[in-house]
Amino acid sequence: MTRSHHRGDPPGIARILTVLGWAVAALLAGLVAIVVLRACIGIAESGWTPTAVATLAGVTGFVACCALGARSAAGTEARARRARRIRLVWLAAAVLIWAGLVWVAADALFLAFPLCFIVLHERPGLRGIAWVAGITAIAVVVPGLRSGWSLGGVIGPVLGAAVAVVISAALEAFIRQARERDRLIGELTDTRDRLAAAERESGVLAERARIGRDLHDTVAQALSSIQLLLHAAERGALDPAVRADVRLARETAGDALAESRRFIAGLRADATDGLAAALQRLAVETTAISKVPVGAHVTGDPHDLDEVTAGELLRIAQGAVANAVRHAGATRVDLTLSHLGSGEVALDVVDDGAGFDPATTSGFGLQSMRERAAALGGTLSIESAPGRGTAVAVTVPGRSA
Numbered sequence: 001m002t003r004s005h006h007r008g009d010p011p012g013i014a015r016i017l018t019v020l021g022w023a024v025a026a027l028l029a030g031l032v033a034i035v036v037l038r039a040c041i042g043i044a045e046s047g048w049t050p051t052a053v054a055t056l057a058g059v060t061g062f063v064a065c066c067a068l069g070a071r072s073a074a075g076t077e078a079r080a081r082r083a084r085r086i087r088l089v090w091l092a093a094a095v096l097i098w099a100g101l102v103w104v105a106a107d108a109l110f111l112a113f114p115l116c117f118i119v120l121h122e123r124p125g126l127r128g129i130a131w132v133a134g135i136t137a138i139a140v141v142v143p144g145l146r147s148g149w150s151l152g153g154v155i156g157p158v159l160g161a162a163v164a165v166v167i168s169a170a171l172e173a174f175i176r177q178a179r180e181r182d183r184l185i186g187e188l189t190d191t192r193d194r195l196a197a198a199e200r201e202s203g204v205l206a207e208r209a210r211i212g213r214d215l216h217d218t219v220a221q222a223l224s225s226i227q228l229l230l231h232a233a234e235r236g237a238l239d240p241a242v243r244a245d246v247r248l249a250r251e252t253a254g255d256a257l258a259e260s261r262r263f264i265a266g267l268r269a270d271a272t273d274g275l276a277a278a279l280q281r282l283a284v285e286t287t288a289i290s291k292v293p294v295g296a297h298v299t300g301d302p303h304d305l306d307e308v309t310a311g312e313l314l315r316i317a318q319g320a321v322a323n324a325v326r327h328a329g330a331t332r333v334d335l336t337l338s339h340l341g342s343g344e345v346a347l348d349v350v351d352d353g354a355g356f357d358p359a360t361t362s363g364f365g366l367q368s369m370r371e372r373a374a375a376l377g378g379t380l381s382i383e384s385a386p387g388r389g390t391a392v393a394v395t396v397p398g399r400s401a
Contacts, residue, residue, distance in 0.1 A: 009298045009372075020171070024121075028066065028114040035059055035107045058101040058108070060182070060376045066118070091122050093134060102142045112157060116164035129165060136161040204308060216258060223257040258289050259322065274301060274377050275310040279335050280307035281319055286333070293332050300339030309396060310371045313347050316380070319365050320349035327379045328390060329354025339398065344378075349392040355384045369394070 025228070039055040046052075068090050098115055101108035111134055119135065120128040139157035144150075230250035234271040237243040276298045305313075317335055324330040328351035338346040369392070371381035378396030 005144055013361045026112050031110045032059060032063060035105055036327055038107050058097055062094060065090050065097060087122055099138045099142060101147060105142060109139055109143060113160045113164060116161055132161050132165060142335055153326040201308045220257060220260050223253055223260060227253045227257060250348040275305055276337055277377035278314050279337060282317060283335060286321055286325060290331060292325050294321060296335045298337045302339055315346060316369045316372055316394055317349055319369050323365055324353050343398045344395055345398045346395045352389040355386050355388045355390050358382045358384055
């Protein structure tokens with residue numbers, strides 16, 4: 001028998017240790033049954049002699065000690081440490097009771113073999129070997145004093161004790177290697193998962209960079225060309241009404257161009273630039289273009305975020321600010337980035353615009369923000385009512401860069 005299995009041991013090791021425990025228990029129970037049976041046979045032949053009474057009493061005490069030891073060893077490892085002194089007491093009591101049994105019943109000598117396994121289980125290492133040596137000495141000396149000395153009476157207990165020590169040492173080495181192998185496998189699995197996550201993140205960033213380039217080379221360039229053409233048409237228009245319509249179209253194209261450039265910049269934003277700095281730029285640019293005051297604030301103890309988290313939070317902020325400025329008619333927007341003590345990061349976007357009923361209003365922009373928050377393992381909530389402004393709050397785990 002070897003040490004009780006640790007919490008978190010692989011299932012295979014736990015099964016092996018459980019089977020070994022039951023095997024030792026079965027061996028002990030069988031040998032105890034033999035001692036009791038021989039005592040009962042003696043009672044049937046000679047009646048209740050003092051030897052028979054002492055044998056049955058000793059067996060009862062020995063079994064009670066073993067049962068108490070098994071009960072104290074059950075439970076968590078911390079509980080086992082707290083019960084160490086109690087287990088040492090019952091172990092000593094079991095050995096002493098067994099020594100008395102050997103004096104009154106020669107058959108009790110066979111209990112030395114499973115008792116050695118129990119001792120090595122409870123007292124591993126050199127301490128257990130010292131206990132086994134003591135048990136072996138008792139198994140040799142007591143029968144020798146009781147019935148006379150013999151070569152077999154010396155070699156038998158010594159060989160039994162040596163076998164128990166060798167088996168226990170081999171099992172300890174096997175369990176140690178299995179635990180080390182399981183630890184290494186766990187480390188390799190964690191490393192593989194981290195590499196896979198890094199590859200996924202690298203792929204996401206590369207895809208965002210590609211989308212940003214494509215948008216810059218297509219949509220942004222097209223909007224810039226449209227803006228130039230509308231500017232020329234505005235200068236050449238004679239009808240004031242037509243000129244006003246062309247001017248409105250040019251300004252709309254300019255707003256769309258600025259929005260697309262902000263989106264491209266958001267796709268390229270990374271953790272080294274800092275989410276707080278990116279939100280500050282968003283506030284300044286939005287204020288300059290829309291003339292709506294936008295404030296950006298940071299609370300808590302700031303720490304760097306990974307690029308994915310920073311980029312997704314920035315895009316949620318862009319969407320919420322765009323909704324407030326372009327659709328809600330807000331006259332003030334506030335961005336607040338909070339680094340919480342729990343390690344989470346919270347982003348709040350509050351405006352004083354027209355508001356809406358979140359229960360009955362849905363749109364691609366709101367759904368996109370919810371999906372981005374969910375992808376980060378966070379939550380997004382929206383508080384709004386017609387005529388009372390809107391508050392968008394997202395909370396995500398803070399993953400360091």
